[in-house]
Amino acid sequence: xxxxxxxxxxxxxxxxxxxxxxxxxxxxxxxxxxxxxxxxxxxxxxxxxxxxxxxxxxxxxxxxxxxxxxxxxxxxxxxxxxxxxxxxxxxxxxxxxxxxxxxxxxxxxxxxxxxxxxxxxxxxxxxxxxxxxxxxxxxxxxxxxxxxxxxxxxxxxxxxxxxxxxxxxxxxxxxxxxxxxxxxxxxxxxxxxxxxxxxxxxxxxxxxxxxxxxxxxxxx
Numbered sequence: 519x520x521x522x523x524x525x526x527x528x529x530x531x532x533x534x535x536x537x538x539x540x541x542x543x544x545x546x547x548x549x550x551x552x553x554x555x556x557x558x559x560x561x562x563x564x565x566x567x568x569x570x571x572x573x574x575x576x577x578x579x580x581x582x583x584x585x586x587x588x589x590x591x592x593x594x595x596x597x598x599x600x601x602x603x604x605x606x607x608x609x610x611x612x613x614x615x616x617x618x619x620x621x622x623x624x625x626x627x628x629x630x631x632x633x634x635x636x637x638x639x640x641x642x643x644x645x646x647x648x649x650x651x652x653x654x655x656x657x658x659x660x661x662x663x664x665x666x667x668x669x670x671x672x673x674x675x676x677x678x679x680x681x682x683x684x685x686x687x688x689x690x691x692x693x694x695x696x697x698x699x700x701x702x703x704x705x706x707x708x709x710x711x712x713x714x715x716x717x718x719x720x721x722x723x724x725x726x727x728x729x730x731x732x733x734x735x736x737x738x
């Protein structure tokens with residue numbers, strides 16, 4: 519495989535995952551519709567930073583590490599699932615409250631808080647762990663040149679930034695925000711329910727047995 523083909527494979531694989539619906543996508547779109555474009559952009563940048571961290575760990579041998587440390591994999595599953603369960607339950611609990619009064623995770627956050635919210639969501643997203651510790655990590659054999667690893671991380675950063683900014687801008691349009699206000703309760707309950715159920719599933723998996731992670735979990 520040539521260097522160009524290798525980098526192309528990285529770009530294609532990550533692009534397929536970043537556009538799939540999941541916790542990362544939900545927190546950015548919710549911020550865009552319920553808060554502002556600025557809030558959503560910072561949340562998206564936090565998500566991107568998380569992806570860069572995951573990619574860096576993958577190129578450094580994350581998959582090999584987890585293969586020999588089942589307890590660490592289980593801990594990441596339980597920790598990530600617990601966090602998703604928490605934000606999902608919080609979203610559901612405040613779904614019926616008016617937009618201005620709902621004290622959700624995204625309510626009146628500073629730029630730093632919004633950024634941290636996106637970062638933590640991605641770092642605790644089991645789908646991110648699944649992808650970067652399996653398919654993505656499998657690309658990086660010991661023989662892969664260091665410059666290719668750095669270039670791959672840069673590709674992840676560019677693709678993620680482009681996608682997150684596009685989502686933030688699209689869902690912050692007036693029509694999108696008006697639709698959210700009209701259907702806030704339904705949207706928040708669907709979003710919160712999805713995150714909570716996804717989190718509960720991961721916690722139960724981690725508690726029961728050190729099952730292997732699958733790439734079918736959503737990354738975005």
